[in-house]
Amino acid sequence: MDEAKSHQSVDWLAYFKSIQRECPWSLAAYQKGEIDIVDWAKISKILPLEQFQARMYVVDLPDVIVEGMAVELDTRDPESEWLFSYPGYGEFATPVKVLIQQPRARLNQLRAQLEHKQITT
Numbered sequence: 001m002d003e004a005k006s007h008q009s010v011d012w013l014a015y016f017k018s019i020q021r022e023c024p025w026s027l028a029a030y031q032k033g034e035i036d037i038v039d040w041a042k043i044s045k046i047l048p049l050e051q052f053q054a055r056m057y058v059v060d061l062p063d064v065i066v067e068g069m070a071v072e073l074d075t076r077d078p079e080s081e082w083l084f085s086y087p088g089y090g091e092f093a094t095p096v097k098v099l100i101q102q103p104r105a106r107l108n109q110l111r112a113q114l115e116h117k118q119i120t121t
Contacts, residue, residue, distance in 0.1 A: 010095045012037065022092045025110060029053040040099065046073070049080065049103055057099040063089075066097050073099065081107050 016027040016035075029035050034053040041060065049055060059066055063086050070084035081104045086097040 015095060019092045025053070046077070046101070049101060053102065053106070055101045056094070057101070059097050059099055061097070063097070066099060070099055073101075077101075078104070080104055 012030060016030045020027055026035065034051065036047075036052045036055040038047070038055065038057055040057040043057070047055060059069075061069075066084045066086060070082045073080075074082035080101045083100040083102070084098065085092075085094040085100065087093055087095060
């Protein structure tokens with residue numbers, strides 16, 4: 001079964017619980033329906049984030065292509081930060097290959113808050 005079909009059977013709640021240390025906001029966002037998970041093959045263009053804190057595009061492409069796509073999209077899109085993940089890509093890897101779109105300004109704000117908290121504690 002290809003990954004674009006299998007993502008619907010992924011236990012995303014368990015995944016977001018497992019990455020809380022790395023991404024503390026993601027579990028709450030997922031539980032509130034603020035993370036959109038879509039199949040890359042079923043869209044014709046990049047979608048605006050609108051009310052979502054993140055969108056995960058599930059892709060069925062070689063890892064090196066996914067990485068290159070994230071770099072290219074991140075370079076071209078001033079509003080969103082683009083990341084990638086796939087099984088085996090580190091401790092917090094997603095269970096399927098994804099491109100991750102997040103609002104750049106919000107991420108920078110969250111990172112600054114975390115950095116400030118670490119400095120003052």
